[in-house]
């Protein structure tokens with residue numbers, strides 16, 4: 001199957017140049033498993049992309065947190081996928097729940113963005129996840145399936161897509177999904193891919209978990225068979241991000 005563990009650090013709308021330099025230095029000094037076992041992608045705010053790209057150790061990668069849905073042009077305030085490629089940025093996070101909720105990004109809009117970003121050669125971390133209300137009403141699988149379908153309907157290859165399952169109720173709340181809860185939804189997402197896209201795509205597509213991941217809970221989550229890595233928010237700004245990267249060894253030794 002060969003799904004390489006992936007750990008993403010979503011810095012969200014945080015940081016100053018000084019803080020960014022500190023984090024990049026901390027990452028640069030860390031001893032982590034080799035690139036053969038874990039892919040590390042950090043995602044600073046747009047304005048810090050060039051400095052992070054220039055200072056970051058070469059075995060770590062950089063992602064933007066969003067990009068415009070089509071080719072650039074008269075779209076004030078937006079950043080195009082072409083600009084990211086031009087800067088040498090190879091990854092973008094799309095469909096984060098904060099954008100879905102606060103900026104009304106629909107499933108279809110996210111699907112369009114994923115398709116456009118892939119078309120210019122970017123790799124995409126596509127986020128899906130249910131709210132607490134949706135979980136409590138028993139619609140978790142329906143919600144994440146619909147979010148995934150809107151992407152599947154419009155893309156022709158999953159090669160450069162990583163799915164991030166991020167339950168909204170677990171984001172920034174300290175209320176992490178239990179390993180069993182994460183595994184259950186990751187399993188269902190993989191099954192959805194198998195039934196609707198194909199067995200090969202289901203077997204090779206990485207499904208990573210996000211929502212209150214920290215140095216203390218990462219190992220148990222990483223041990224779940226369908227958890228292929230993490231998308232980390234708050235803890236990605238702290239030294240414990242290194243411990244989260246190291247949790248990849250759980251798979252290596254499995």
Ligand SMILES: O=C(CO)COP(=O)(O)O
Pocket residue numbers: 010096166170171172173174210211212213231232233234235
């Ligand atoms: O939204 C997240 C990553 O994209 C998760 O955020 P926290 O790790 O801060 O809960």
